[in-house]
Amino acid sequence: MEQHKSQRRRIQFGTTSNHYIRYLFPSRPARITLLLVIPLYVVATVNHSTAQSKPSAIDMDCNCGAIFNNLVSKIEANYVGYHLAIRGKRTAEYQSYTEALTKRAQSTSPDQCIFVLQDFVKFFRDGHMFINESPKLDEDDITRLAAAAEQTGMREENIRSYLDAHSGHLDPIEGVWYAKEGYRIGIVRDDKTKRRDFVGVMLSNGVEQWAPGQVKAEFRKLNDGSYSVVFYSGKHYPLHPAVYLRGQEGGAAIRRGLLLHMPPITWGKAYPLNANEQNLLDPADPRAPTIRFIGESTIVVSVPSHSPEYAAVLNQLVGECRERILNAASLIIDIRGDEGGSSWTTSVLMPFLVTKAKRPDRATGKPVVLSSQDNIAYFEQMKSQGWVPAHLVERLKSNVGKLVPFSDSDTAGSDQEATADDTATMRPHNGAILMDGAVVSAGEAFVLSAMRNEKVTVFGEQSGGTIDYQNVTIVRLPVCPLLGINLGYPTLAASDKLPVGGLNLTGVLPDVHIGSDVRNPIDFIINYYARKRRSG
Numbered sequence: 001m002e003q004h005k006s007q008r009r010r011i012q013f014g015t016t017s018n019h020y021i022r023y024l025f026p027s028r029p030a031r032i033t034l035l036l037v038i039p040l041y042v043v044a045t046v047n048h049s050t051a052q053s054k055p056s057a058i059d060m061d062c063n064c065g066a067i068f069n070n071l072v073s074k075i076e077a078n079y080v081g082y083h084l085a086i087r088g089k090r091t092a093e094y095q096s097y098t099e100a101l102t103k104r105a106q107s108t109s110p111d112q113c114i115f116v117l118q119d120f121v122k123f124f125r126d127g128h129m130f131i132n133e134s135p136k137l138d139e140d141d142i143t144r145l146a147a148a149a150e151q152t153g154m155r156e157e158n159i160r161s162y163l164d165a166h167s168g169h170l171d172p173i174e175g176v177w178y179a180k181e182g183y184r185i186g187i188v189r190d191d192k193t194k195r196r197d198f199v200g201v202m203l204s205n206g207v208e209q210w211a212p213g214q215v216k217a218e219f220r221k222l223n224d225g226s227y228s229v230v231f232y233s234g235k236h237y238p239l240h241p242a243v244y245l246r247g248q249e250g251g252a253a254i255r256r257g258l259l260l261h262m263p264p265i266t267w268g269k270a271y272p273l274n275a276n277e278q279n280l281l282d283p284a285d286p287r288a289p290t291i292r293f294i295g296e297s298t299i300v301v302s303v304p305s306h307s308p309e310y311a312a313v314l315n316q317l318v319g320e321c322r323e324r325i326l327n328a329a330s331l332i333i334d335i336r337g338d339e340g341g342s343s344w345t346t347s348v349l350m351p352f353l354v355t356k357a358k359r360p361d362r363a364t365g366k367p368v369v370l371s372s373q374d375n376i377a378y379f380e381q382m383k384s385q386g387w388v389p390a391h392l393v394e395r396l397k398s399n400v401g402k403l404v405p406f407s408d409s410d411t412a413g414s415d416q417e418a419t420a421d422d423t424a425t426m427r428p429h430n431g432a433i434l435m436d437g438a439v440v441s442a443g444e445a446f447v448l449s450a451m452r453n454e455k456v457t458v459f460g461e462q463s464g465g466t467i468d469y470q471n472v473t474i475v476r477l478p479v480c481p482l483l484g485i486n487l488g489y490p491t492l493a494a495s496d497k498l499p500v501g502g503l504n505l506t507g508v509l510p511d512v513h514i515g516s517d518v519r520n521p522i523d524f525i526i527n528y529y530a531r532k533r534r535s536g
Contacts, residue, residue: 062480062482062483063110063479063480064105064106064108064109064110064112064113064116065105065106066479066480067105067110067477067479067480067483067485068101068102068105068113068116068117068120069102070477070478070479071117071120071121071131071477071485071487072098072102072120074374074475074477074487074489075121075124075129075487075489077372077373077374078370078372078374078375078475078489078491079124079129079370079469079489079490080368080369080370080403080469080490080491080492080493081124081126081129081468081469081490081493081498082124083370083403084368084403084493084496084498084499085498085499086124089499094123097120097123098120101116101119101120104116110483113483114131114133114240114483115240117131117485118131118240118242121244122244125244125504125505126244126466126468126469126490126504127243127244127440127441127464127465127466127504128441128466128469128470128472128488128489128490129244129469129487129488129489129490130242130244130487130488131242131485131486131487131488132239132474132485132486132488133237133239133240133483133484133485133486134484134486135237135482135483135484136481136482136483136484137235137237142209142235142236145235145236145237146209146235146236148236149210149211149214149215149232149236150214150215151211151214151215152199152201152213152214152215153213154186154188154201154213155203155212155213156176156184156186156203158186159176159186159188159201159203160176160186160271162188163175163188163271163272164272167272170272171189171198171221172254172257173187173198173219173221173254173260174187174188174189174198175187175269175270175272176203176269176270176271177200177260177267177268177269177270178267178268178270178286179266179267179268180266180284180285180286180287180288181207182204182207182284183202183203183204183207184202184203184204184270185200185201185202185203185216185217185267186200186201186203187199187200187217187219188201195218195220196218196219196220196230197219197220197221198218198219198220198221198227199215199217199218199219200215200216200217200218200219201213201214201215201216202214202215202216208234209234209235209236210234215232216231216232217230217231217232217262218230219252222249222250223249224247224248224249224250225253226243226248226249226250226252226253227250227251227252227253228249228250228251228252229241229250229251229262231262231265241262241263241264241265243261243263244466245437245438245440245464245465245466246437246462246464246465246505246507248437248438251263253438255304255336255337255436255438256280256334256336256337256436257269257277258273258277258280258281258286259281259286259304259337261337261339261438263339264339266286266287266304266305266339267286268281268285268286276519276520279292280292280302281304286304287304287305287307287310287339288304288305288310288313289301289302289303289304289305289310289313289314289317290317291317291318291321293324294522294526296327296328297328297329297330298328298329298330298331298332298526299321299324299325299328299330299332299428300332300334300522301314301317301318301331301332301333301349302334303334303335303338303345303346303443304335304336304337304338304339305338305339305340305341305345306338306339306340306342306343306346306441306442306443306446307339307340307341307342307345308341308342308344308345310341310345311342311345311347311348314345314346314348314349315348318348318349319348325427325428326352326425326427326428328427328428329427329428329429329430329529330428330429330430330431330432330525330526330529331349331352331353331428331430331431331432332432332433332434332522332525332526333346333349333431333432333433333434333450334434334522335433335435335439335443335446335447336434336435336436336438336439336460336521337436337438338435338438338439338440338442338443338446339440339441339443340440340441340442340443340466341441341442342442343442343445343446343449345442346446350449350450351425352425352428352431353431353450353453353455353456354425354453355453355454355455355456357453357454358452358453358454359451359452359453359454362448362501365494365495365496365497365498365501366405366406366495366496367406367407367492367493367494367495367496368404368405368406368492368493368495368496369392369396369403369404369406369491369492369493370402370491371395371396371397371399371400371401371402371403371404372400372401373400374473375396375491376393376396376397376400378473378491379392379393379396379491380393389406389408390408391408392406392408403493403496405496406492429455430457430529431450431453431455431456431457432456432457432458432459432525432529433446433447433450433451433456433457433458433459433460434459434460434514434521434522434525435447435458435459435461435463435508435510436460436461436463437461437462437463437464437507438464439463439464439508440463440464440465440466440467441466441467441470443463444463444464444465444466444467444503444507444508445467447463447508448467448508451508457511457512457528458508458509458510458511458512459510459511459512459513459514459521459524459528460510460513460514460521461510461513461514461515461516462506462507462508462509462510463503463507463508464507465503465504465505465506465507465508466504467494467503467504468493468494468495468498468499468502468503469490469492469493469494469498469504470490470492470494471490471492472489472490472491473488473489473491474486474487474488475487475489512528
């Protein structure tokens with residue numbers, strides 16, 4: 001048990017926030033806290049294969065059927081969404097799907113089992129449930145994997161020559177990309193092998209256990225424009241990022257034309273860039289927030305991530321630009337591709353958006369959690385962080401297998417938010433939020449919070465729909481520890497009425513739709529306000 005707890009503590013991530021319940025179900029207590037977390041992992045069935053080898057002992061020690069059965073048991077025992085939205089409502093559909101994948105698992109080799117598990121998780125349509133891989137590798141495995149790494153011989157000058165020669169005919173994924181960790185990757189078409197359409201090649205020197213020219217990632221283009229991906233870890237082990245978003249099958253997708261998301265990995269595009277794509281991303285970290293000015297009247301704040309590590313960066317940027325923001329006519333907050341994190345990351349922006357007049361609240365509901373041994377252990381661990389209600393663990397222990405209220409009472413923590421008079425600013429006059437289908441979790445919580453204020457208009461496409469179930473924990477599947485398969489799942493439902501009133505199936509809808517045919521959404525928003533000003 002101590003080893004199990006240590007593992008969960010090591011891989012737990014996220015930060016506390018109360019924005020989600022307050023703004024999705026705003027009549028609930030204001031002090032309720034959640035973990036609005038970053039990664040999303042689910043994938044559709046794709047024919048996958050990898051070029052590099054896995055630990056040699058896997059075939060002897062593992063059985064996909066046993067791993068799959070363990071996954072099913074863990075989800076049914078621990079996942080609050082199963083009890084609210086599946087059992088008794090979609091039981092026949094669930095049983096049929098489970099039986100089909102059980103048969104598939106029994107005939108699947110261990111090194112392909114990850115795809116069966118990810119396809120099962122896909123059934124739940126919840127981006128906060130995912131499978132990830134943290135294999136147990138010894139020194140011999142690491143040495144063997146590094147020695148087997150594919151070497152293409154390509155360098156950045158070769159990549160750039162190819163890109164220049166094929167200018168005008170490139171796939172959006174082709175280019176030179178950079179990572180927060182400091183390395184650069186070149187992606188070019190490579191259809192010489194059936195397993196991939198594009199290859200990502202390491203371009204940087206000095207990256208631990210990596211040499212320039214080695215294959216860092218492999219991609220296959222899917223019908224919806226996304227990509228299936230094999231990503232080679234720092235130890236050259238093949239990982240398979242997978243994402244569940246409406247309208248996206250694969251584990252990788254391009255957002256804004258500049259961000260390549262392979263959750264939890266994000267690369268920024270460095271080359272080639274169009275004139276209107278220059279200087280839009282932080283040059284060192286593509287996930288970091290930025291601020292730019294368009295004339296004297298428009299400020300654009302870009303927030304690609306709500307990860308709490310960026311709160312201090314955003315606070316500093318806003319502090320430095322505060323006077324210009326207060327003198328602007330329009331503040332545009334571009335959260336396209338926002339991967340989630342903590343909704344408090346953008347709290348520094350809220351005073352510029354708040355108005356005294358509010359739009360109507362959404363339907364109410366009581367947040368609930370499911371009592372299970374894993375969930376009891378998780379909330380016992382989290383008590384020291386200060387956001388777990390005092391008597392929650394006691395309720396869980398007395399009601400194993402049941403749904404229990406998250407809050408200690410209906411009135412606990414019901415203190416009110418600061419009023420608009422306390423926090424609002426006269427300018428900017430217009431608050432615009434630009435989102436797309438990749439905005440999830442804390443990004444959606446931010447939108448729900450901001451759009452209640454009458455001067456805020458939401459532009460773009462409907463969000464990704466990953467917000468009904470929150471507060472993620474990760475547990476290891478004990479079968480086949482060599483593969484290191486982990487299940488991530490949300491522990492808390494925002495309402496006991498779910499799926500009624502939820503947003504996972506629809507996402508948050510924009511006030512003004514901007515389609516993919518619009519090449520410059522920022523100009524669209526500026527022109528929208530100009531027309532409104534002339535007509536008003």
